Amino acid sequence: MSRASSARSERPWIPLAVAAGAIAVGVGFAFGMPAYVVFVSTSVLVSMVSLLGLGIVTGTAGMIALCQLSFAAIGAWILEFLYLDTPLPAALGPMAFIVFMLIAGLVTALLGLIVGLPALRLRGVNLAVITLGVAAALDATLQKISFPDHGVAHIPRPFGLGYDPQGDRAYFIFAVVVTVVVALIILAIQRSRTGGSWKSVAFSERGTASAGTSVRTAKLSAFALSAFVGGIAGCLIVGQITQVNYLTFTPINSLGLYVLSIVVGSHLIDMALFGGILFVLIPEILKQMRVPLEWSSIAFGILGIQALTTNTNLGSTIRAAIFRRRRQAERQRAAESDVTSTLTTTTHEAPIPAGTGRPLLVVENLTVEFGAVKALTNVSMTVEEGTILGLIGPNGAGKSTFVDAIGGFLPQHRGTATLDGQSLDGLPPHQRARAGLRRTFQQDRVPPTMTVGAYVRFVTRGTADALAIDDALAFFGCPEASTPLSVVDVGTRRLVEVAANLAARPKLLLLDEPAAGLSHDEHIAFGDRLRRAPGHFGSTILIIEHDLDLVRSVCSTITVLNFGEVLATGDRTTVLSNPKVIAAYMGETEML
Amino acid sequence: MNFVVALVVGLSAGALYAVIGVGLTLMSVLTRVINFSIVAVGVFGAFLSIRAVPLLVQAPPEVRTAVVVAIAVLVAATISGLLGWIEATWLAEASTTARSAVTVASLLMLISLSFVLFGSRPQPLRPLLVGPAFVAGDIAVTKVGVALLITAVAVAVAAWIVIRRTPLGVQLRAISDRQTAAELLGVNVKALQIGVWVVVGGIMGLCISIIGNTGAADATSMITLVIPGAAAALVGAFKSLPMAIVGGLLVGALQGALTAFPSITLLRDWIPIVVIILFLLWNQRKEVWDVAR
Amino acid sequence: MRINRIKLGATVVVAAGAIVLSGCTADSPGSTPATGEPIKVAALSGLTFFPEAPQAVQAVFDDYNDAGGFKGQPIEYTVFDDKTDPAVSSTAAKDALDGGAVALVGSSSLLDCAVNHTTWEDNNIVSLQGTGVDPFCFSTPNIAPANTGPYFDTFATLYDGSENLGFSSICAAIVPDDEAGKSAYEQAIAAWSAETGQELAYIDFSLTRGQASYAGNVAALKGEDCDAIMVGEVGPAVTAFLGEAANQGLSLPVLVLTSCYSDEFAAGVTYAGDIHVPAEFSPYTDPNDESNTDWAAVMDAHAVPKTSFAQGGYLAAKYFIAILETIDGHVTRDSFTEAARAMTEPIENPMVGTPWIFGEGDSHQANRSAWPLVIEANTNTWTSLGPWLIGDDLGWVDTTTG
Structure with a gap:
């Protein structure tokens, strides 16, 4: 079952076949339809490319950007500048347009990078306000400097295409090819680790960093690629209209594009393409009915509010429906062949793993202060390679602070930490993760926009192949790789998180209350798997847990924290019978 | 041009940004939304109210003005309340981003509707106040600027008193901090939130009536005043009312002062936004992560 | 799928509303x-x-x-x-x-x-x-x-101001739209200078369409030594510009372009100085017309x-x-x-001061006439002044030739 699902996600020829089909349809359309329809349909392609670009930042990476058409304006401006104010067109001949388009895209990407810089500290609507401000400022600037064409001449089209019906048809095919190439590139990137980092950063920055991915790179790459595609869209507009002015790129149009992006869910490539059709079709229908075109924006506004109030978009609604049907069909098949899953049953109980005797993590004098409050005071600890160490203590003892500090999320701490002889001091979280130190979170940090398999691939940073992924998922009894995480319940997501991090085969994995939300039976199964994990994955584990039964059943060594200090440490029976530990736990219900 | 003149003129314009900034901050704090439609509802109220003038030709001018302004306030409050009702009904549990995105969609609608309803013809929306409040040489402080600054400060002070000193304020703080807990305590969250929308909408209707057609060229340009207004609120990180007022005056003063240097006309559009971004980056330099833990 | 239907429904409703509300544009x-x-x-x-x-x-x-x-x-x-x-x-x-x-x-x-x-x-x-x-x-x-068009209009407005109304130190604030528009305005202004020997005392080309506030532009004008202000914008923008000027205490005479000639403009403007316009067609607001x-x-x-x-x-x-x-x-x-x-005989119409013809030629500007009107200080009605300002009489030659 699992293998079949992995195979389904690995059929790279499908997008290429769809792309080839799309180009064939485009050619047929270009010569089969009236000239006017072909010309208008070029606008559909331009909108598609704009939405594809916006989908990267707003849909995939979850940041509100209200300046997508500003990027298009910059791209268009650069293309015109290169054509009219440089000697390059003569030198490049028929290839000039394509070369200029790429240059324009790259320069726009650079500017996108700059616009994206504030996103490293500013989030959500703050970022929305700033991007809107940028859009307004650029609008005023473009009014003053105006486009290089000065409304005088037609900017030449690629390959010397004319501005007549024949040229319109050929340019449409050119635009189809550009759109298809852009869509393919974005699809490939979305399926790559970079794409995973966008989806991850949209849901949680901490989760992204602890998967070994730089949050900064994720955000800036999203902005840069989005701007690049925006610049390409601007060039396509110039090629279609052969002249532009600032009114083509007003902030209001950017707002409209953003709202449309919400309606269709433009991070999904097919939906971005569909949105492009809507963006042109609705005004076109209004035009044929002789209705002022402003009504199309009003329609988009209503659709946007409808989409937001129901918290859906066309794309995910359709996908969820398809998934449910597939699920149903599979379940039916499974019932017919009468195969029952035996994933959760285990044959014999594994022993508590013994270590190699080598110290893996050495922490010395770790101190963390939040203002006047000391969260951790001179905590020293050694984790032995190949063991499972339990870190326990009453609420507020500093356990999670310890994990945060070791994970690199509290750079202000004092003291030192070394992993396998390598100093961790001063390293940001994603570099600690790459050095072999992984962690999971108490809170849900698993992005629901990915599938289980894609998430594991992202967390392992591509080191695990399909077999290894299926193995890790089966090891913890997780849903199969093709399951969307959005349909997985929160408790199971935590298991997927643990499985994914172990599949990355880290030297040390810090688990922060991984079993919260599991039933008693699941607890027992989880404990058994955990005991076998160091042997199976070659990782050492440090676990924070409130459930002392679980701790007792998996850990060879236990460290107790109380009021930010180490209260006791040693093998589990000694520590758990220590009177000071019992005193610290008085009143805590989990004890005994 | 005299730098001081330009600065004073800029401060007058900044008073309007301050009012918008205060309104935005208030809504952000109390209803978890950055209301991009905040100016649009005011503009709609004011521009629709003048449609009543032909019905009032018999009335004395003072009565006519009072009725028109009252209509502007009512219409703005109603549209704003309608938006608030949508938010409170369907998006009560949604994220700030989703709630704000609704106001982006409604902004798009209102801008387009303003094209349809008001076109770009001159509108006889006479301002409530005209002329300078006081003059010293070339320096003139406009009545509108003074009135709006007073409004901004008055709204901020009133909000502070209501929130900190009255039982209603306790409830308002409760719904913004712990909405579910407030519901369990029997606070009518929905009504309170819609109430905030109505009040802020009404204030915007009043402010746009004060400015009349002396600010921007048409309804759409006026609606885009939300951008410098939001910039003002950003200075206070959508949390601090005094900083929103400071921010508004700062943006206005920057814009004004920069007109004293005609050679940098291109930079004039960029300096305020860049200054605010830099300020925020400095102010939020510790916000390395999206959540505290 | 249900959601799709709802969305389509919403579109149809909007579209239907649009037809009802706009039922006057089409045949x-x-x-x-x-x-x-x-x-x-x-x-x-x-x-x-x-x-x-x-x-x-x-x-x-x-x-x-x-x-x-x-x-x-x-x-x-x-x-x-x-x-x-x-x-x-x-x-x-x-x-x-x-x-x-x-x-x-x-x-x-x-x-x-x-x-x-x-x-x-x-x-x-x-x-x-x-x-x-x-x-x-x-x-x-x-x-x-x-x-x-705005370029003859600019010329006629300035000519009327300097020659008929006697202003000697006119300042101007103009929205140029783009480079082409700006140079067309500059040529019209140069033509006026060549014809009358006058120069603008100050010119501000930094206006943009849809500007949110004219405070800075007005303040800059106040610092100059002007006896009249020419504002090159459309009606609503001029209304806002003059409102800001009134707020800053200005009451200098104002010269505006023909697009301001409408009843709505007169009804909406608040200004304590005379507002002069040369209209491109004969004055329909004049009861004696x-x-x-x-x-x-x-x-x-x-x-x-x-x-x-x-x-x-x-x-x-x-x-x-x-x-x-x-x-x-x-x-x-x-x-x-x-x-x-093939037209050789121009078409006469009393609504314009010059007859209209298409004819041969690589450019066409048949209408080269303007009729002066004024809104007097603190009033809200147009007063017709006349007589026709005819381009040929003023020495206007086409300035916008590509």
């Missing part, structure tokens, strides 16, 4: 005594900026069709909204050509000429512009507007608002019919264009 069906094969004409207009220009054209054509049309052929008129966006405008141009239009009549737009003039030339179709704004309306072979009698009757009969844009549309339609009636054979795009170019 009104009804009994047309002219029943032959229709002669198709089109217009590209910013419907939100100039709604009444195409309505005025339609009114003239309706009356013409009712009276039998052109040898039994009715005129079928289609208006495309260009949304003041070049992309939309050029798409609409293709749409109009695709629909078989023989000519464009009464287009009123801020950018139609700049975007589409080469398209018109490539397709051998002429445009009798109602209200042309950008310089390409007055400097290209296939476009001939009924109005005077008789030149607009027919125009006013047609507009009233078809419930079209009476504005200068409606005057432009009406004149463009009348000019179209005049050219149409010189065609002998089949009315096609080519035959109409040929007829327009």
Whole structure:
């Protein structure tokens, strides 16, 4: 079952076949339809490319950007500048347009990078306000400097295409090819680790960093690629209209594009393409009915509010429906062949793993202060390679602070930490993760926009192949790789998180209350798997847990924290019978 | 041009940004939304109210003005309340981003509707106040600027008193901090939130009536005043009312002062936004992560 | 899937509402005594900026069709909204050509000429512009507007100010739109300087469309030594500009362009100085005016608002019919264009100071006349001053030649 699902996600020829089909349809359309329809349909392609670009930042990476058409304006401006104010067109001949388009895209990407810089500290609507401000400022600037064409001449089209019906048809095919190439590139990137980092950063920055991915790179790459595609869209507009002015790129149009992006869910490539059709079709229908075109924006506004109030978009609604049907069909098949899953049953109980005797993590004098409050005071600890160490203590003892500090999320701490002889001091979280130190979170940090398999691939940073992924998922009894995480319940997501991090085969994995939300039976199964994990994955584990039964059943060594200090440490029976530990736990219900 | 003149003129314009900034901050704090439609509802109220003038030709001018302004306030409050009702009904549990995105969609609608309803013809929306409040040489402080600054400060002070000193304020703080807990305590969250929308909408209707057609060229340009207004609120990180007022005056003063240097006309559009971004980056330099833990 | 239906439903509702609310832009069906094969004409207009220009054209054509049309052929008129966006405008141009239009009549737009003039030339179709704004309306072979345009307008405004009203130190604040517009304004100003020997005391080209506040521009003007201010913007923007000027205590006389000549402008403005305008058509607000009698009757009969844009549309339609009636054979795009170019006798109309002609030539600016009016300080009505300012008498030579 699992293998079949992995195979389904690995059929790279499908997008290429769809792309080839799309180009064939485009050619047929270009010569089969009236000239006017072909010309208008070029606008559909331009909108598609704009939405594809916006989908990267707003849909995939979850940041509100209200300046997508500003990027298009910059791209268009650069293309015109290169054509009219440089000697390059003569030198490049028929290839000039394509070369200029790429240059324009790259320069726009650079500017996108700059616009994206504030996103490293500013989030959500703050970022929305700033991007809107940028859009307004650029609008005023473009009014003053105006486009290089000065409304005088037609900017030449690629390959010397004319501005007549024949040229319109050929340019449409050119635009189809550009759109298809852009869509393919974005699809490939979305399926790559970079794409995973966008989806991850949209849901949680901490989760992204602890998967070994730089949050900064994720955000800036999203902005840069989005701007690049925006610049390409601007060039396509110039090629279609052969002249532009600032009114083509007003902030209001950017707002409209953003709202449309919400309606269709433009991070999904097919939906971005569909949105492009809507963006042109609705005004076109209004035009044929002789209705002022402003009504199309009003329609988009209503659709946007409808989409937001129901918290859906066309794309995910359709996908969820398809998934449910597939699920149903599979379940039916499974019932017919009468195969029952035996994933959760285990044959014999594994022993508590013994270590190699080598110290893996050495922490010395770790101190963390939040203002006047000391969260951790001179905590020293050694984790032995190949063991499972339990870190326990009453609420507020500093356990999670310890994990945060070791994970690199509290750079202000004092003291030192070394992993396998390598100093961790001063390293940001994603570099600690790459050095072999992984962690999971108490809170849900698993992005629901990915599938289980894609998430594991992202967390392992591509080191695990399909077999290894299926193995890790089966090891913890997780849903199969093709399951969307959005349909997985929160408790199971935590298991997927643990499985994914172990599949990355880290030297040390810090688990922060991984079993919260599991039933008693699941607890027992989880404990058994955990005991076998160091042997199976070659990782050492440090676990924070409130459930002392679980701790007792998996850990060879236990460290107790109380009021930010180490209260006791040693093998589990000694520590758990220590009177000071019992005193610290008085009143805590989990004890005994 | 005299730098001081330009600065004073800029401060007058900044008073309007301050009012918008205060309104935005208030809504952000109390209803978890950055209301991009905040100016649009005011503009709609004011521009629709003048449609009543032909019905009032018999009335004395003072009565006519009072009725028109009252209509502007009512219409703005109603549209704003309608938006608030949508938010409170369907998006009560949604994220700030989703709630704000609704106001982006409604902004798009209102801008387009303003094209349809008001076109770009001159509108006889006479301002409530005209002329300078006081003059010293070339320096003139406009009545509108003074009135709006007073409004901004008055709204901020009133909000502070209501929130900190009255039982209603306790409830308002409760719904913004712990909405579910407030519901369990029997606070009518929905009504309170819609109430905030109505009040802020009404204030915007009043402010746009004060400015009349002396600010921007048409309804759409006026609606885009939300951008410098939001910039003002950003200075206070959508949390601090005094900083929103400071921010508004700062943006206005920057814009004004920069007109004293005609050679940098291109930079004039960029300096305020860049200054605010830099300020925020400095102010939020510790916000390395999206959540505290 | 359910969600899709809801969304489609919403679209339909919006679209239906749109039809109801806007049911005045399109061809009104009804009994047309002219029943032959229709002669198709089109217009590209910013419907939100100039709604009444195409309505005025339609009114003239309706009356013409009712009276039998052109040898039994009715005129079928289609208006495309260009949304003041070049992309939309050029798409609409293709749409109009695709629909078989023989000519464009009464287009009123801020950018139609700049975007589409080469398209018109490539397709051998002429445009009798109602209200042309950008310089390409007055400097290209296939476009001939009924109005005077902002560049002659600027010249006439300045001339009236310096020569008739006696201002010697005029300051100006102008929205240039783009480089082409800016240089066209500069040429018009230079022409005025050459003719009168006057110079502008100060000029501010930093205005932009849709500016949120004119405080800075007004403050800058106050620092200059001006005895009059020329404001080069459209009506609503001038209203805002003058409001800000009043707030800062200014009351200098103001010279504005023809687009400010409307009842709404007079009703909305708040200013303590005289506001002078030279209008591009004869003054319809003047109770003693008789030149607009027919125009006013047609507009009233078809419930079209009476504005200068409606005057432009009406004149463009009348000019179209005049050219149409010189065609002998089949009315096609080519035959109409040929007829327009073959014009030798200009068309007289009391609504303009100079007769109108298309004719040969690579540029057309037939209307070179303006009628001075004023809104006196602290009032809200237009007072007609006159007499006609005629371009040839003022020494105007076409400045916008590409």
